[in-house]
Amino acid sequence: MELYHGSNVCVEKPRVLSNGHYKDFGYGFYCTNFEHQAKKWALTRKQKHIVNVFEYTEDSGLNILKFPEMSEEWLDFIVACRRGIEHNYDIVEGPMADDTIWDYIEDYVRGTITREAFWVLVKFKYPTHQIVFCTEKAISTLQYERSYSI
DSSP states (O other): OEEEEEESSOOSSOOOOOOSSOOTTOSSEEEBSOHHHHHHHHHTSSSOOEEEEEEEOOOTTSOEEEOSSOOHHHHHHHHHHHTTOOOOOSEEEEOOOOHHHHHHHHHHHHTSSOHHHHHHHHTTOOOOOEEEEOSHHHHTTEEEEEEEEO
16 A cells, blocks of 8 residues: 655655654554645645655554544544553554544533534544554554655
8 A cells, every 4th residue: 555644854764753742643653545635744844845655565463453434432542642642553544633623622622512513513524544653563564665845
């Protein structure tokens, strides 16, 4: 499977990053199978805008968590990760809580909207995808192919 990573640098050797803001699925190296989404990620960077392309071969020996769609479990997992609660998965894959959806999650966590209202608000959002490689063993499933500027 071909995966994309938007950045401001060429990433020939991905690393598991464990600093900065808490993200949807915790710390790690984030990719997507949607090229247009990686381009959007790259455009959020200052100066250069680069899309890195990788070949990913799934390893069934890894501890992988997949969310095929937004679900109650997905929402609870993202809320936990965004609060800094760590997990023990090598790879986590599923829909992305973009800025708009994240605002709704924050509203839910603060109690300004109900869980039911959250699901009504996100119902018509376009599909997104992210896959995070959380361990060095997981990173080894990626093979760098190329990078290009946008």
